[in-house]
Amino acid sequence: MFKKYNIIVVGGGHAGCEAAAAAANLGSSVLLITMNMATIAQMSCNPAMGGVAKGQIVREIDAMGGYSGIIADKTTIQFRMLNRSKGPAMWSPRSQNDRMRFAEEWRLQLESLPNIDIWQDTVKEIIVKNGRANGVVTSLGLTIESDAVVLTNGTFLNGTIHIGEKRFGGGRTGEKAATGLTEQLVSLGFQSGRMKTGTPPRVDGRSLDYSKMEEQWGDEERGRFSFTNVELPTEQRCCWITYTNEAVHETLKEGFEKSPMFTGRIKGLGPRYCPSIEDKINRFAERDRHQIFVEPEGWKTVEIYVNGFSTSLPEDIQLKALRLIPGFENARMFRPGYAIEYDYFPPMQLDLTLETQQIKHLFFAGQINGTTGYEEAASQGFIAGINAHQRINDLHELILKRSESYIGVLIDDLVTKGTEEPYRMFTSRAEHRLLLRQDNADARLTPIAHQLGLVSDERLEQVKQKVASADRIVEYLRTHSVDTDAINPILQELHTSPLTQKTRLFHILTRPQVSIGDISRTDSGLATLLSNFDKAIIEQAEIKVKYDSYFEKEIEIVNKMRRMEDQEINPEFDYTSLVSLSKEAREKLIKVKPRTLGQASRISGVSPSDISVLMVHMS
Amino acid sequence: MFKKYNIIVVGGGHAGCEAAAAAANLGSSVLLITMNMATIAQMSCNPAMGGVAKGQIVREIDAMGGYSGIIADKTTIQFRMLNRSKGPAMWSPRSQNDRMRFAEEWRLQLESLPNIDIWQDTVKEIIVKNGRANGVVTSLGLTIESDAVVLTNGTFLNGTIHIGEKRFGGGRTGEKAATGLTEQLVSLGFQSGRMKTGTPPRVDGRSLDYSKMEEQWGDEERGRFSFTNVELPTEQRCCWITYTNEAVHETLKEGFEKSPMFTGRIKGLGPRYCPSIEDKINRFAERDRHQIFVEPEGWKTVEIYVNGFSTSLPEDIQLKALRLIPGFENARMFRPGYAIEYDYFPPMQLDLTLETQQIKHLFFAGQINGTTGYEEAASQGFIAGINAHQRINDLHELILKRSESYIGVLIDDLVTKGTEEPYRMFTSRAEHRLLLRQDNADARLTPIAHQLGLVSDERLEQVKQKVASADRIVEYLRTHSVDTDAINPILQELHTSPLTQKTRLFHILTRPQVSIGDISRTDSGLATLLSNFDKAIIEQAEIKVKYDSYFEKEIEIVNKMRRMEDQEINPEFDYTSLVSLSKEAREKLIKVKPRTLGQASRISGVSPSDISVLMVHMS
Numbered sequence A, B: 001m002f003k004k005y006n007i008i009v010v011g012g013g014h015a016g017c018e019a020a021a022a023a024a025n026l027g028s029s030v031l032l033i034t035m036n037m038a039t040i041a042q043m044s045c046n047p048a049m050g051g052v053a054k055g056q057i058v059r060e061i062d063a064m065g066g067y068s069g070i071i072a073d074k075t076t077i078q079f080r081m082l083n084r085s086k087g088p089a090m091w092s093p094r095s096q097n098d099r100m101r102f103a104e105e106w107r108l109q110l111e112s113l114p115n116i117d118i119w120q121d122t123v124k125e126i127i128v129k130n131g132r133a134n135g136v137v138t139s140l141g142l143t144i145e146s147d148a149v150v151l152t153n154g155t156f157l158n159g160t161i162h163i164g165e166k167r168f169g170g171g172r173t174g175e176k177a178a179t180g181l182t183e184q185l186v187s188l189g190f191q192s193g194r195m196k197t198g199t200p201p202r203v204d205g206r207s208l209d210y211s212k213m214e215e216q217w218g219d220e221e222r223g224r225f226s227f228t229n230v231e232l233p234t235e236q237r238c239c240w241i242t243y244t245n246e247a248v249h250e251t252l253k254e255g256f257e258k259s260p261m262f263t264g265r266i267k268g269l270g271p272r273y274c275p276s277i278e279d280k281i282n283r284f285a286e287r288d289r290h291q292i293f294v295e296p297e298g299w300k301t302v303e304i305y306v307n308g309f310s311t312s313l314p315e316d317i318q319l320k321a322l323r324l325i326p327g328f329e330n331a332r333m334f335r336p337g338y339a340i341e342y343d344y345f346p347p348m349q350l351d352l353t354l355e356t357q358q359i360k361h362l363f364f365a366g367q368i369n370g371t372t373g374y375e376e377a378a379s380q381g382f383i384a385g386i387n388a389h390q391r392i393n394d395l396h397e398l399i400l401k402r403s404e405s406y407i408g409v410l411i412d413d414l415v416t417k418g419t420e421e422p423y424r425m426f427t428s429r430a431e432h433r434l435l436l437r438q439d440n441a442d443a444r445l446t447p448i449a450h451q452l453g454l455v456s457d458e459r460l461e462q463v464k465q466k467v468a469s470a471d472r473i474v475e476y477l478r479t480h481s482v483d484t485d486a487i488n489p490i491l492q493e494l495h496t497s498p499l500t501q502k503t504r505l506f507h508i509l510t511r512p513q514v515s516i517g518d519i520s521r522t523d524s525g526l527a528t529l530l531s532n533f534d535k536a537i538i539e540q541a542e543i544k545v546k547y548d549s550y551f552e553k554e555i556e557i558v559n560k561m562r563r564m565e566d567q568e569i570n571p572e573f574d575y576t577s578l579v580s581l582s583k584e585a586r587e588k589l590i591k592v593k594p595r596t597l598g599q600a601s602r603i604s605g606v607s608p609s610d611i612s613v614l615m616v617h618m619s
């Protein structure tokens, strides 16, 4: 009853939405099959996007023509640029979002793309013909054909929900789990594993005493994720901060003997960096308090997300402990926190394009690959959608480099190193993070997306203009100097030592105390120049100057490593013939099938001497 | 972990929302327990409120301080007053609604009521102490106490979804069924039954050719449900009409052998008056086409509800047949139609207050009582919520009369006659429908709600003003006459015969061709008077005049019947002692426990001579 589609995307979560949109925008006919159309782009956990390293990912998706940033911007109830006090590599945009509106906007976004059809159903099986994915079979018994399939099942594969000693099947609370698919994939030779994640209780905001908490407002001059000019909501809502204490911890401990985590009922590994509150008090026994962010779930609802209090302890313990937190004395719960265990597929079974090695034209993206987080999922979906399209049209594949994007780091990490616990992005994972900033995601990636056809000429032109304009400012600063008479009073104001001779503006600006605005007060030429450009461009120039020496060093390193990173290895390369490789290296290389020498060097178990062997062989 | 509540409402559908709100507004502390907070007030089937007889119910709920009308008004994408060409007793407001917004507004409405707490969980069991409902046990194993419980489980009790030969457990597509409760209630002595209902496929509006359909716009001068001054959305969306044809019917018949309805897999009876398309072509074989209303699911979404095409045939047959409908040649489906079977409790087990006879302080409302429709559910919920509050506070019960409301008719029908098939409201069910109009719901019911404390003094005053103002206009028309010279030219314009003598305005207005506006052109006193009042009041006066003689007759009938309707019977009355009753009458009277002689007379199997026996005994 269906035509044959170019691409079927299974799952309407963050990964599935971006995958479907990207493939459709490239020209593929896409069928998005998802279990419930009413839950498209549901945020399973906190209603927020971005944050440290994750915000950079959202900017990268946006720079390439994905929608996560746009949807987040449209539905932002509070926006903050985190880490403003640190260097710009650390600046990380984060938004608090209206949960219902976020899902609604994504749904409308998908509906607006003519190449996407939607079908509400559950996929039970992948059709494989001659080693290639050829379509799916659904729980209604439908066979639907396609040239490629992208799986983005999230936490739904054999999902099991735990609250204390109780256990239910489910992909999210109130939603069914998806069964059958794991079993089929395993029978096809895939290896599957089990992971777990958790969510905090939701409480009734009317029952909280905010006077006992610290207010946390959004940025006054608010930023955004998207480089496009999507319109932003004007108002922002307040969040609050409070803390647990020893009484809270003692109470939580009462529930440990019923905890599914400590009694061994949960076998899957959870995200170490996003631990449950019971995990935190267990692992950091020395800390007598933990921070709790009290976050509204939307513009108008009274529902509150208790960020930092993820738990799967029995619900009565959850409530009892909550009520010992300042401001929560009379808290009423709407829904308890819970943990969920689900199947994932260790990502070393994938190629850097996110195609599986086992079955061609089959792509995996999102939580199914062992990651956690909307942003991680969305970015993988975006890349998988693109590569599925490129693959079936015999076009060049898209593999982002570690030196050009967090997305590249993410996928390279997954595919090269695998992951035993839910993988989330951190700035520390990116060795070139100085270059992978949120402010320059467009300069880094929009040209690549433009080449693919995902971004208009006009948009590319804008990015070029932005870069050129910033360069013009930098050039001005490099070529103009200022007299001591003019600048010293200002330097004094800023509590930095006076100059003894005429100095280039560029040089002055490298001082941490001095901003470009300060300098422009002494140089009317600069002031005039700046008045032509908007804030983002001026900021860009300022960052370029201030961190110039760091950037230069970083670029040098990248260039040095480029030899290895650019040295391609044929994926069909026969490692068995290289007897001088260590046994472990040989096995791992066969498993991962690295695309480059650089990737090979990151495989655990592959030593520098193994790399030398490879190098010798290749040159 | 919970305090003891006054009232626990189980289920956040239309019945549950109104029940919780009404009880809370009366002052009870209410806990609303529902399986998924994200689906509160989901419209399971068509995104529309009101319609013939159902629109009247919404007006009645609104007149008494319920919220269904307000929520519908806020989320209306198209409004039409049906049956405008017929007498005002038939005028029926109907709105097409934005599905997502409707659910969102209800949720926010509930959140705005301080007496309502919400808990996401599934109720498995009612706690009964000394023959009284005393709380519930949930699937998390929680015991929550209360003085009364209102069950509004809708289609979720042991729900089974059917599509062709496929069958799944579920309370709605994508949602889990609720198990355990039926079994417990049966073990407590309740009788349960099985019913079914169905829903049509949803299609992608982008795949339809609207040029082949008739446009159907909303009323230009748009009406509303609510008597309050809730702000209405200004724009309206278009709907369309198309028709099935013989080719469609032949195609559907191909699926009959796999139909769960015709193969006997579905045992429950479906709504005769809201039949599936397969039912229609089976039962009305002589009709070569059926009307299909093509209705958008919201303001912005492209999803379309195919009203009139409810079906549980295999999904490929659904699509094949759909595509033979003009305008649907290239239709793409989003979700297939399906049928659902669920448990209900035959409503003769209830009292007119909707309390169960078996267990005191336990109330049933909505689809669980064998009804179908949001409006029917909402109104029952509203009454059950009120009576639960009144009951636990030893306050007088609320039983609306058949002569004063559709809600009274609905509940009296259910409790007195029971129902074997899903019960929906029709104007024909109301013997006094001339009096039960949508325009006078406020005059009929706001005073009653005010007495309960559900409606403010101010609102009551407004209603009184409205009635008094209309009466003033009527009085003017009764006491003023017009000369033939002045009126005859107008009558001629209106193609009605001229007058031969000075005549009362009232008398002239009874002519169907003449409107009050026409008359006011000849009488400046009237024109001035009318200029003081708004449209609703003038319309009210006009209706009063035009249908005066009918109304009078109807009121006479009501008064005549009042003797029987007002003759109360003690619910504890011992019918076994009345040997002259027929055996069937005796059994039925014991079962129903009628509150009045009038109600007794409507019990099937109770004959006029049985009523005489009762009358004799009571006088």
Ligand SMILES: Cc1cc2nc3c(=O)[nH]c(=O)nc-3n(C[C@H](O)[C@H](O)[C@H](O)COP(=O)(O)OP(=O)(O)OC[C@H]3O[C@@H](n4cnc5c(N)ncnc54)[C@H](O)[C@@H]3O)c2cc1C
Residues within 6 Å of the ligand: A010, A011, A012, A013, A014, A015, A016, A033, A034, A035, A036, A039, A040, A041, A042, A043, A044, A045, A046, A121, A122, A123, A124, A152, A153, A154, A155, A156, A157, A171, A172, A178, A179, A181, A197, A198, A199, A274, A310, A338, A339, A340, A365, A366, A367, A368, A371, A372, A373, A374, A377, A378, A424
């Ligand atoms: C309880 C919980 C707590 C979490 N806590 C955190 C946290 O603290 N921090 C964090 O960063 N992340 C957390 N996450 C993870 C975050 O929600 C996910 O990383 C993100 O949603 C993954 O996106 P996805 O697109 O891969 O999958 P999902 O968002 O899970 O979407 C999967 C989609 O696929 C559909 N689907 C699944 N199987 C099928 C099938 N067979 N056929 C058709 N459709 C199917 C589902 O209906 C759903 O629409 C949590 C998730 C859960 C459930």
Ligand SMILES: Cc1cc2nc3c(=O)[nH]c(=O)nc-3n(C[C@H](O)[C@H](O)[C@H](O)COP(=O)(O)OP(=O)(O)OC[C@H]3O[C@@H](n4cnc5c(N)ncnc54)[C@H](O)[C@@H]3O)c2cc1C
Residues within 6 Å of the ligand: B010, B011, B012, B013, B014, B015, B016, B033, B034, B035, B036, B039, B040, B041, B042, B043, B044, B045, B046, B121, B122, B123, B124, B152, B153, B154, B155, B156, B157, B171, B172, B178, B179, B181, B197, B198, B199, B274, B310, B338, B339, B340, B365, B366, B367, B368, B371, B372, B373, B374, B377, B378, B424
């Ligand atoms: C497929 C389908 C087609 C329909 N077609 C029509 C139609 O054509 N015409 C028409 O007039 N009507 C139709 N209806 C009926 C209409 O949807 C219902 O009459 C109306 O929704 C009933 O309202 P309710 O409040 O009684 O129950 P529902 O709207 O069903 O709500 C029940 C609520 O109770 C919750 N719940 C259930 N059990 C539990 C539990 N144990 N614990 C906690 N929460 C629980 C559920 O989560 C849900 O929120 C259809 C319904 C369905 C499902």
